Amino acid sequence: MMKKGGKKRFAITTAVLICLTLVAGTAVWTVRLDRTIEARFDGRRWAVPASVYARPLEVYPGLALAPERFEWELQLAGYRLEEHVSAAGGYRRDGGRFELVSREFLFADGVEAQKRLAVSFENGLIQSLVRQPDGEKLGYVRLDPARIGSFHPLVHEDRIVIGASEVPGLLARTLVAVEDRDFFAHRGISPSGIVRALLANIRAGAVVQGGSTLTQQLVKNFFLTRERSLSRKLREGIMALILEARYSKEDILTAYINEVFLGQDGSRAIHGFALASHFFFRRDLADLNSAQIATLVGMVKGPSLYDPRRRPQKSYDRRQTVLSIMLDQGLIDTEEYTVAAGRPLLEARPQVSGFNRFPAYLEMVRRQLEKEYQSEDLKKAGLRIFSHLDPWVQQMAEEQLAATLEELGAGQNGTDIEAASVITAPQTGEVLAVIGGKEARRPGFNRALDAFRSIGSLVKPAVYLSALEKGYTLTTPLEDRAVFVAQESGGWQPQNYDQLEHGRVALYKALAHSYNLATVRLGLDLGIENVLSTLAGLGHEPEVEGYPSILLGAVPMSPLQVARIYQTIASGGFFLPLRSIRAVTASDGTLLRNYGLEVEQRFSPASVFLLHHALTRVMSEGTARNAAAATKNLYAGKTGTTNDKRDSWFAGYGGDYLAVVWLGNDDNEAIPYSGAGGALPVWMAIMEALQAEPAVMAEPASIEWRRIDPDSLRPATIFNSGSTLLPFITDSTEQRRVPFGREVRALEKAVEGIWQRVDEALQ
Amino acid sequence: MTVRRKARWSRRLDWLAVFGALLLVFLQGCAAPSYESSMDYRAPEEAEIDSLSGEGPAAGLYLQSRQALAAGDARRAEMILERALRIEPANPHYWHTKARMRFRQGDYSQAIELGRKSNSLAGGDRGLKVMNDSLIEEARERL
Numbered sequence: 001m002m003k004k005g006g007k008k009r010f011a012i013t014t015a016v017l018i019c020l021t022l023v024a025g026t027a028v029w030t031v032r033l034d035r036t037i038e039a040r041f042d043g044r045r046w047a048v049p050a051s052v053y054a055r056p057l058e059v060y061p062g063l064a065l066a067p068e069r070f071e072w073e074l075q076l077a078g079y080r081l082e083e084h085v086s087a088a089g090g091y092r093r094d095g096g097r098f099e100l101v102s103r104e105f106l107f108a109d110g111v112e113a114q115k116r117l118a119v120s121f122e123n124g125l126i127q128s129l130v131r132q133p134d135g136e137k138l139g140y141v142r143l144d145p146a147r148i149g150s151f152h153p154l155v156h157e158d159r160i161v162i163g164a165s166e167v168p169g170l171l172a173r174t175l176v177a178v179e180d181r182d183f184f185a186h187r188g189i190s191p192s193g194i195v196r197a198l199l200a201n202i203r204a205g206a207v208v209q210g211g212s213t214l215t216q217q218l219v220k221n222f223f224l225t226r227e228r229s230l231s232r233k234l235r236e237g238i239m240a241l242i243l244e245a246r247y248s249k250e251d252i253l254t255a256y257i258n259e260v261f262l263g264q265d266g267s268r269a270i271h272g273f274a275l276a277s278h279f280f281f282r283r284d285l286a287d288l289n290s291a292q293i294a295t296l297v298g299m300v301k302g303p304s305l306y307d308p309r310r311r312p313q314k315s316y317d318r319r320q321t322v323l324s325i326m327l328d329q330g331l332i333d334t335e336e337y338t339v340a341a342g343r344p345l346l347e348a349r350p351q352v353s354g355f356n357r358f359p360a361y362l363e364m365v366r367r368q369l370e371k372e373y374q375s376e377d378l379k380k381a382g383l384r385i386f387s388h389l390d391p392w393v394q395q396m397a398e399e400q401l402a403a404t405l406e407e408l409g410a411g412q413n414g415t416d417i418e419a420a421s422v423i424t425a426p427q428t429g430e431v432l433a434v435i436g437g438k439e440a441r442r443p444g445f446n447r448a449l450d451a452f453r454s455i456g457s458l459v460k461p462a463v464y465l466s467a468l469e470k471g472y473t474l475t476t477p478l479e480d481r482a483v484f485v486a487q488e489s490g491g492w493q494p495q496n497y498d499q500l501e502h503g504r505v506a507l508y509k510a511l512a513h514s515y516n517l518a519t520v521r522l523g524l525d526l527g528i529e530n531v532l533s534t535l536a537g538l539g540h541e542p543e544v545e546g547y548p549s550i551l552l553g554a555v556p557m558s559p560l561q562v563a564r565i566y567q568t569i570a571s572g573g574f575f576l577p578l579r580s581i582r583a584v585t586a587s588d589g590t591l592l593r594n595y596g597l598e599v600e601q602r603f604s605p606a607s608v609f610l611l612h613h614a615l616t617r618v619m620s621e622g623t624a625r626n627a628a629a630a631t632k633n634l635y636a637g638k639t640g641t642t643n644d645k646r647d648s649w650f651a652g653y654g655g656d657y658l659a660v661v662w663l664g665n666d667d668n669e670a671i672p673y674s675g676a677g678g679a680l681p682v683w684m685a686i687m688e689a690l691q692a693e694p695a696v697m698a699e700p701a702s703i704e705w706r707r708i709d710p711d712s713l714r715p716a717t718i719f720n721s722g723s724t725l726l727p728f729i730t731d732s733t734e735q736r737r738v739p740f741g742r743e744v745r746a747l748e749k750a751v752e753g754i755w756q757r758v759d760e761a762l763q
Numbered sequence: 764m765t766v767r768r769k770a771r772w773s774r775r776l777d778w779l780a781v782f783g784a785l786l787l788v789f790l791q792g793c794a795a796p797s798y799e800s801s802m803d804y805r806a807p808e809e810a811e812i813d814s815l816s817g818e819g820p821a822a823g824l825y826l827q828s829r830q831a832l833a834a835g836d837a838r839r840a841e842m843i844l845e846r847a848l849r850i851e852p853a854n855p856h857y858w859h860t861k862a863r864m865r866f867r868q869g870d871y872s873q874a875i876e877l878g879r880k881s882n883s884l885a886g887g888d889r890g891l892k893v894m895n896d897s898l899i900e901e902a903r904e905r906l
Contacts, residue, residue, distance in 0.1 A: 058850070060820035109842040140820035427852030428845075572883050574876070583842070594838065597845050597861065599876045605883045656852075698853070698884045 033239050050383035054391050056145040067096050067121040077146040080282040087287040088114050096121040105144035108386055108583035112142050149362045160274035164254040174297045177329045180214040188215045188244035189237050215240040218256045263303045291340040294322040308345050316345050359443035360436030361389050364580045382587030394433035398440040400685035419663050420447035422563040426658040429576030452556035453647045457514045458640035459553035463523045464511045466534040468607040474508040474726050475713045480518035485548045494520050508614040512622030523551035537602040538565035539575050562651050563660045570653040573603035605700045606729045612697045613727050623676050629684045634694035639675030648678035655693035704730045821850040855884040871902040
């Protein structure tokens with residue numbers, strides 16, 4: 001039998017044991033929470049995604065630039081229109097004259113300092129570039145680039161992270177005054193704060209004050225999801241205590257300022273005051289005035305409730321309340337209060353944002369990066385990626401595509417036309433624009449990169465280049481006659497587009513008119529292996545099966561791959577890797593990788609020159625001759641139509657732009673357009689909108705021009721009407737003087753002119 | 764004795780021949796090189812480079828690039844040179860300079876290719892071609 005004392009002892013022991021268990025349990029739990037805090041707070045505290053920038057706008061006197069386009073670029077880069085340009089990122093416009101203060105920006109090759117500038121335009125050119133206030137004329141300025149995207153972690157967040165020293169004093173003090181007056185005194189939880197809030201709420205009859213400290217709010221924002229329960233509140237409280245024990249007030253406040261949720265922009269969450277400052281007021285945190293600080297601090301309580309865009313009245317009222325608190329607590333004086341209270345809520349106009357506007361291009365950047373960086377690094381390490389995207393080129397291309405598709409009546413008659421385009425700089429291999437689909441702004445299937453379609457006649461330059469490299473000339477006669485290719489699985493009998501045979505034709509004509517029969521015969525004569533090797537030399541890496549049908553383009557390629565092979569032609573026979581990224585730096589500006597210019601000569605410049613000439617003939621007399629544009633003869637290119645009209649292609653270039661356009665149907669159904677009828681008008685419209693320069697290829701010294709009769713293929717004289725000048729490769733090595741042929745040509749032209757006038761006079 | 768006057772067409776041809784000969788002489792004198800030379804594309808020697816005129820934005824960047832090189836920052840120099848090339852992609856001197864920079868970094872295969880690219884754009888500039896050729900040859904020896 002238990003003694004009386006025993007019962008007591010038992011009870012005490014049990015109680016002690018229970019207590020110990022509870023304490024132990026709590027200790028374990030606390031340690032776990034502590035670990036969580038350590039893991040989240042130390043080291044990489046915030047997920048700062050990689051930022052992607054477009055190419056910067058470089059301006060200089062003499063640059064052909066319309067003032068409208070300049071303004072558009074400024075807005076895209078986040079510049080604000082202001083009455084008086086005071087802070088960095090502001091501009092004002094007076095017709096053809098701009099005044100702006102550029103932002104200091106850390107490029108991959110160094111810092112570009114902040115500048116106050118006056119830019120004057122006249123006749124579509126920049127006339128002068130003057131630094132203010134000293135009036136020095138500048139020859140060149142590089143503006144800070146538009147930020148066009150970032151690589152989000154799964155939860156669609158974004159950050160501009162700032163350090164403690166970058167937090168404006170007024171912001172910190174206002175935040176404390178409004179949200180947590182005892183912040184610097186308490187240890188994470190403020191019982192007096194809770195009581196005060198309770199009383200205030202009772203008095204107001206509504207929840208006007210929260211009892212949470214900034215620390216608690218940070219924990220809530222930072223760690224936990226939105227569940228509101230007692231156990232959650234308890235956990236929050238303990239974690240707040242731990243946080244305070246481990247870190248300084250300054251650390252916590254800075255973390256809060258970087259972390260707090262302040263709004264939603266579509267699928268993108270705005271966290272942190274620095275980002276909110278850019279998003280709502282288009283300026284750096286350091287440039288906020290007191291009214292703007294008050295607005296943002298007011299939003300902490302309820303970002304959607306006090307959203308200045310959507311609930312201007314509520315936001316305004318809240319701001320006025322915060323301003324009174326600021327005045328009350330002595331953070332601002334009466335004069336400042338009056339000025340601030342009188343300001344309009346949002347001074348900047350709605351944003352023309354570059355952000356997330358170029359999904360197809362971003363996709364290409366992302367793929368390039370993922371080959372070299374871990375996915376996590378892209379999403380967390382705050383990398384800065386400088387791309388070659390030219391926003392204006394992209395914009396023009398998108399507009400012209402949409403306009404031309406509408407003109408063509410695409411989408412009517414039940415067929416759903418899709419499109420894709422890639423635009424590059426021919427001499428340097430930079431990718432300037434990518435269109436992934438006819439709805440260019442919508443992310444989705446990126447046809448420019450991932451739609452592999454038969455290229456049809458676009459392959460022909462590979463065949464003809466093979467011939468030219470082997471010594472054929474532009475006037476070598478080819479036979480455009482029926483050809484039958486015996487194969488294992490029966491035979492192949494290709495046809496011309498017009499179902500006719502054209503007999504004996506000059507090589508250049510066969511290419512210009514895209515004669516299938518002549519091309520197949522030529523390709524078979526050269527050997528398919530030869531053609532495949534040329535195709536590979538042009539830059540097409542994937543293995544291609546050597547079927548005869550490849551001579552007519554039964555090779556699947558994406559528009560990007562097509563751009564790659566035409567790039568080699570446009571650059572005079574030099575293969576250039578296509579680049580979308582210029583450089584990658586760490587968040588502090590340390591250069592991590594520079595994607596420099598690299599070339600490789602794959603073909604002789606003379607052969608490529610001849611090919612280039614033939615491609616200009618495509619525009620002037622060949623399959624592209626009906627392009628309705630006065631400027632078509634300035635460029636070189638090739639139409640491409642596949643069997644049964646499933647794909648409409650055009651690939652071509654000028655001096656400063658190379659573009660590939662594809663039209664087709666995702667379901668591989670026939671579309672009502674040939675290359676010349678669909679892709680070409682789009683291409684032409686784009687090149688015209690870009691005001692692309694003429695395609696002028698440097699003429700190698702071994703080239704000489706001769707006058708030829710295109711029908712007899714014999715040398716002709718000026719007396720032959722219809723005769724034409726064609727380039728040939730001479731056998732001689734480099735000339736020391738101007739080749740005689742050139743002098744004769746000049747003489748011929750002069751005399752021809754005289755004869756014409758004589759003829760006219762005699763009539 | 765009768766002197767037969769030359770046929771009209773024959774006389775016309777005579778005048779044509781005279782005219783043609785004169786024209787030929789005239790052209791010989793002012794034959795233009797095969798590409799545009801509105802700017803003086805002299806191949807810059809190392810010592811001359813800094814005296815290159817500061818005209819045009821690309822030239823300014825080119826100078827900056829040379830300065831960076833002189834300061835020992837080869838990487839930065841190349842990045843700035845590429846900016847100049849973006850503005851004037853057909854300038855053979857810039858390509859030549861890039862070839863030289865690659866050579867200095869020990870990237871001999873690119874030095875050769877860039878030298879070739881410069882040559883393809885050099886047109887009648889024999890001086891530049893000679894420099895490219897010698898650079899290419901030296902790079903080949905070191906491959």
